[in-house]
Amino acid sequence: MRVDLITLFPELCRAPLGESIMGRAQECGALELHIHNLRDWTSDRHHVVDDTPFGGGQGMVMKPEPIFAAVEALRTESSTVVLMTPQGRPFSQQVAQEFSQQSHLIIVCGHYEGIDHRVVEHLVDREISIGDYVLTNGAIAAVVFVDAIVRLLPGVLGDDKSASDDSFSAHLLEAPQYTRPAEFRGWKVPAVLLSGHHAEIAAWRKEEAERRTRKNRPDLLS
Numbered sequence: 001m002r003v004d005l006i007t008l009f010p011e012l013c014r015a016p017l018g019e020s021i022m023g024r025a026q027e028c029g030a031l032e033l034h035i036h037n038l039r040d041w042t043s044d045r046h047h048v049v050d051d052t053p054f055g056g057g058q059g060m061v062m063k064p065e066p067i068f069a070a071v072e073a074l075r076t077e078s079s080t081v082v083l084m085t086p087q088g089r090p091f092s093q094q095v096a097q098e099f100s101q102q103s104h105l106i107i108v109c110g111h112y113e114g115i116d117h118r119v120v121e122h123l124v125d126r127e128i129s130i131g132d133y134v135l136t137n138g139a140i141a142a143v144v145f146v147d148a149i150v151r152l153l154p155g156v157l158g159d160d161k162s163a164s165d166d167s168f169s170a171h172l173l174e175a176p177q178y179t180r181p182a183e184f185r186g187w188k189v190p191a192v193l194l195s196g197h198h199a200e201i202a203a204w205r206k207e208e209a210e211r212r213t214r215k216n217r218p219d220l221l222s
Helices: 010-014 020-027 064-074 093-099 117-122 138-150 198-216
Strands: 002-007 032-037 079-090 104-109 126-129
Touching: 002 010, 002 064, 002 138, 010 032, 010 138, 020 032, 020 138, 064 104, 064 117, 079 093, 079 138, 093 138, 104 138, 126 138
Parallel strands: 002 032, 002 104, 079 104, 079 126
Antiparallel strands: none
């Protein structure tokens, strides 16, 4: 998968997307990542990317010209253009699975009070929100978006079954996990996990996943 990320804060994206699993995904060739500074597509000497909103109001709005220039320079027939915005479709594990099937993503990161709506109307294929809250800028959301998708690509996690066991993959939260020591400060690991009986362990994990989901995210069970 190729990902082109267009942002005003490229360094904000490079560190988290260059470490750990994301770094290994690039090393093994599963991810081809390019992080671009939107100001590189401005045409004035001050590299202006925003202006005051028509109709009045607080803050600044991102101009359409550099965004169109950037996307049109990078887009191919196989590209999907994604805008990170609080007004977008809620992001979920299912949506991440859908995007993991794409071969090329161009991700536009919003900032300020928003983006000129002509970008949404005539350039963007999908609008995505990672939650019902507002961040300082879309680059932070884009990092979350890319991480969730790339870890689903074949070979990235080492064991492809790892992704299928994650929370939300089966509309349940993941069951509790334990490791050594078997007893810590008097708290013992559930005996079934030490039994070696795989069917009983699987049944326990399913029951615990359902219990945890009922407690923390009952909406997933509806």
